Amino acid sequence: MPEGPELALAGRYINEACGGLVFSGGAERSAVGRGPEVPFRSEAYRLGAAARGKELRLRLEPLGPGSPQALVFRFGMSGGFRLRPAASPPRHAHLRFLTRESPPRALCFVDARRFGSWRLGDAWQPGRGPCVLSEYQAFRENVLKNLDDKAFDKPICEALLNQKYFNGIGNYLRAEILYRLKIPPFEKARTVLEALKQQEQERRKKNSSLPPSKKLKLKRDNPDLLELCHTVPMEVVAAEKNLLDPDHADNHTAFKNWLQCYGVPGMSSLRDHNGRTIWFQGEPGPMVPGGECPLLPTGPAPALGGLEEEENHSQALLGRQLLQLLGALRPVALGDVACWLPPSTHWVLFQACSHVLSSPEGGGRGEGAPLSPSYSPHCLNGHGL
């Protein structure tokens, strides 16, 4: 489960479930755990946790003599913490801290795949950037000050997994974040972020006369990509905080229901240059690996009439059919429609869409609906659509 939100929730879980407990003894390590033995023993100590991006720091604080010990965990693909009866620990518990209760319980680091690990000491891994959840301002500045880094030569969907800049973002979050703005995942990262920087300056100029409350509302209603890197994971934390125990049966359901794009029927998916699956809707963007076509949406195809076969649609006819489409479907991006049609029709499609959007028949959906206002100009101009 582990991306930034799961680490943040694990930290909260430890502090809430273990904050009032006294632990005793040493840390029991399994034979195959991916981390060092922990040189710590204490008759009575407390545990406290803090998360930063995809790392979690655990502090062992002796109540009597002895010096504290810190550990920094990464969860890999399957890591997490659970407080269980010491007599019946979960499978794949690789590090255990026993309480002084009778019968004792154990806080267990559980990790079936063992891609997770821990290190001794309280230092965060060098080279990981500020946390998207807990250090938003520093995170934002770190990205915008370093746009000349070659990390931003890559497609935005791949840059978003770079923990030097996006500490806490993982595969499901990148899909959900890009989906909110309908940014093509294989648009170049620098292009997207330079546009954002410019937009930020223009907005600041334009809004400087507004009262602070209006400014705040504008910001809330039109979040940019970097803001979404904070607010989208915050949504996950909020959605799951009443289900803090990672074993809770409803947890998975709540999370699945929250997802709008990742693994959702009807969305497209592709492998990125690292072989990871990126889920998205609409255009893949120019840096798509091998220039492959996106997989067709997995849901039922919308009825297109004769739209896809004929070459000589008049603009008016296409416009009418698009109106029907836009009315029949849930908020639709231009790219969604385009991916059902041969590329030879894309230019006409764009013309027709412009016509539909600028007409009153646009049905009130012209505002923000097929294309997100923060991205549309580039999306349309940059891809010959």
Next chain:
DNA sequence: AGTATATGTTTCCAAAACCTATACTT
């Protein structure tokens, strides 16, 4: 039974390697 997939990172500069569990196909 075998295959493909998975919320991550490292080692090296792309693709394999590290692992287990689960769902789905012969």
